[in-house]
Amino acid sequence: MIGVSLRSLLSHKLRLALTTIAVILGVSFVAGTFILTDTINSTFMSIFATANAGVAVTVHGHPIAGQTGGVGGGQNHPVPTSLLATVRAVPGVKDAVGNIFREGATLIGNEGKPIGGNGPPTFGANWITDSEISPYHLRSGTPPAQADDVVVDAGTAAKNALVLGQSLPIVFLGGVEEHFTITGIAGYGTSDNLAGATIALFTEATAGRVLEAGNKYDSILVSAQTGVTDVVLRERLAKALPSYTEAETGQQAAAAAEQSTESTISTFIGTPLLVFAFISLFVGSFLIINTFNILVAQRTRELALLRALGATRAQVMTSVLVEAAVTGLIASILGFAAGILIARALLSLFGSAATGSVTLLPRTFIVAVLVGTIVTLIAATLPARRATRIAPVAALSEALPETQPLPRRRVLIGLGIFVLGAAALVAGLFTSNSVTLQLIGVGFLGVFLGVALLAPLLVVPVATVIGWPVRRLRGASGLLAGENARRNPRRTALTAAALMIGLALVTCVAVLTDSVRVSTNNAIEGTLKADYIVFAQGPGFNTQAAQALAQDSALTDVTEVRTTSVLIGGSSQNIFAIDPASLGSVLSLTMISGDPSVIASTNTALLDSTEAAASGVHQGQTVTFAFPQGAAVRMRVGGIYTANALVSGYIVSLATMQPNVPDARDDIVLANAARGVSAGTAERALHQDVNAFPLLKAMSRSEYRSFVGASLDSFLNLITTLLAFAIIIAVLGIANTLALSVLERTREIGVLRALGMTRSQTRSMVRWESVIISLLGAVLGLTVGLGLGVVVAGSLHDLGITNVAIPGGNLILYAVAAGVFGVLAAIIPTIRAARVDILRAIATE
């Protein structure tokens, strides 16, 4: 029997080609994701390993609450510079150096643009003079000696054509440009740089000043005397040093950094990509089911003959499954190979330093092959079961039933899955628990599966409606296209459902982004009173900008807005701080109770009504903020306001927040045109002031609105791109179904041609069938996507998503795109249909 299925596989290899492509695409996405994250991880691993090579022990403060994790590890509290002497005095210490290493030194490239902008972080650090300890290895030039000397990493220098001796402007923490001279170019460990991040190295004094380190080091790096092990030295240091410090061996530090990096990359790159890979495979499984269903239908006679000759049901089932397993296996191996290409493409897109070789772990190959083969096998199980139900007598009968009514059981199962999915989704969105994301995922899956199972019921009515204009416009071709789309509702439904999933997800995200857009616009209109808004795309910026604006006579009400995350009742929340004196001039909060001015009294906060309701906090009540620096401060809720897309959560005064955070960093500066100053004059003055701060953007309210719109658009585009795989697979599915249908209907097409249907009418017939299937997918996808989008957007009320908006333009675009996909999917099937040899087609067997 296995021989039979292998021969069948070979004879159907063309028909299986598209199935193979679907599996390849899905598997390559999975494999590519693993290879990408493995490669990035291993790049960091080798960096950490070589960089920490000479460090026996690292000494630093305790981790900052809420700042754990991240690439390279979490942030720790700094230690005073005076601790260095204490460390050096510990027996067994060979040398110890202070290390300042912080984000916020942005190099300005030769074209005058910030290097690294929104991409990898921009680090500043002190040059470490002990070359045994230092992770920096001078490649050319000399270490920084003067206050305005800088050494840059070799990767950044090469990429941006920075050379020794040149003048280099650098912006610190969003401030004004300062000019340095490049005295040296250095590698980080044995790498050119820290996986794409820029590193600028200064004298210790300069680093302390520009990075606002104060008299503190971020850590102290220690080397050991010969004969003293790292572990022993760490124990000695731990005993000798004050309780606010921690000591780790170099190995521990590297391991911690590795672990933190790995989980960060998995959270921000690996998991999201795997979600989209899974969607692709899910869509691909629809294609596999359809292909095997059609193959089984076409082989009914052959299978029945095998049954008549004594093959058991189990043998028939096995023969179909073996075919599926072999297809899945081959496709998975090809998918793994394609995954390597995808990973390489993505790595070069990210501009990562790791373009040399990709990391191929055996795990990746095993997962790819298992996932691809198992998905194919599972998808082929339903068709295989159908194959076992073929009665031996079918070998003798002439005609096969074209369509079977949808069994009641299937309708009930479909409804059940749909309802369960919807329930899981609602539970995930509207209740707070630890498995929110899992519930939402299961909910989407359930909704899609349910709709796919029920879709055959919708095929006839929807295809009739969509088919009507086609029939009117395209006569016989249109009539037959509509009839053909309806003749096998299950096949059409499954084909359309595959497209539905991609379109539904795109639609859902479009509804979400449009809701955010409208909510933000409303907030900008309703809440933002300030004429101008200044902000950085990146971490908070220092107060130089606010000071400069405050001194400009064309502007008034210059108001700094700062944020920080605090722990409230164990969960991390972002809080706003603003100057109460000008709050009313730049923001108009809709108060439910109390007055915004109450925050003028210290340790008094405003809270939005949604969060207040969710956490059961009332006006006048006191809550405790645990600040990252460790201070626990009791705050009285002095007023309740309505959340909007710009401001939600707790608001306090700058004076309340400032003593509890180490640095004064503005996140937003708001300003108004001064009284009697024209908008044009004020805007010119604003831009002139902000020009001195290369990382800052200054916008009027309307500019800010378009800026938010553009960011949302690019987010939507990113999601659409990630869903492209799923949509391509669905379009392949349409092509596949059509190609197999054309094959099945060869005789019918021959008759139509004999009756006087031209080749172009024949093409038109197949093309319009394809368009009808695609539009059915669009109708399902847009409907389901709208439903999901409205529910999800509605659940984000506490994030200030006050409006649920439906992006009509996008919906029309998606429907038109679906029609175009239909035309594209039909290209090859139409060619085949037009080539049908009339005589051969109508020849009696």
Add this chain to the structure above:
Amino acid sequence: MEFGARRRFVYPGTRDSGDCEAPEMTVTEAAGATTAAPDARPVAARTTDAVKEYGRGDALVRALDGITISFAKGQFSAIMGPSGSGKSTLLHCLAGLDRLTSGTIHIGDVELGRLNDRQLTLLRRVRVGFIFQSFNLVPTLSALDNIVLPLTIAGRKPDPAALADVVRITGLGDRLKHRPNQLSGGQQQRVAAARAIVSRPEIIFADEPTGNLDSKASSDLLDFLRHAVDELGQTIIMVTHDPLAAAHADRVVFLADGHVVSELQSPTADSILDVMRHLGG
């Protein structure tokens, strides 16, 4: 009715003449003898030195070996012959479904060899009707939609009176909304016949139309075709191997090895069997 008179033409039987040179033959002697039908009625279709070869080299098969023949308008002709005699090939070539290797075929005054694929398609659509052995109805369409399909393909609306006429003689009145798989074989073939006739083509080609029917259904269908010829003046050319079916025709042409070998006018089943016996012997 005009064509009722046709039955008065009585030709000597070919009972004792299997010779293809028999003087009763309507086979024309040479190309250009376009009106060589003995009754001098207009010609619906004719071939001149029609040659059709398949394959090449050792595998070369001459399905038609220089056939010259005319078919008169308003006549019901049958083509008979053993398997491999070329009768289906001749029908396919006449119908514009296949092309000759050499020689010419005219439908009316149009030479098929000069037409490209699209023109041939349009010719089939407008001037030709088909009835196939295996009915070949479109399974997704109702009986009525199948009947009017050639008109739909041509983008024409059926003439209600003509359609009613056709429907009446098929006797399918109450089954018009049914799909083919809800009809019996005989009903399906009558739908196919109605489909062939509804656009009033110049010629209907029928390829073993009774091949899949029982005797009652066969007889109904042949009566229907006979009616179409007698009452509507329809021209029909039918390939069959069933003498009973061929007996419904006005004329039977016998083919063997790609040649016309004999022919009968106003045949009966007996006279046909005689010729067959003679040819087979």
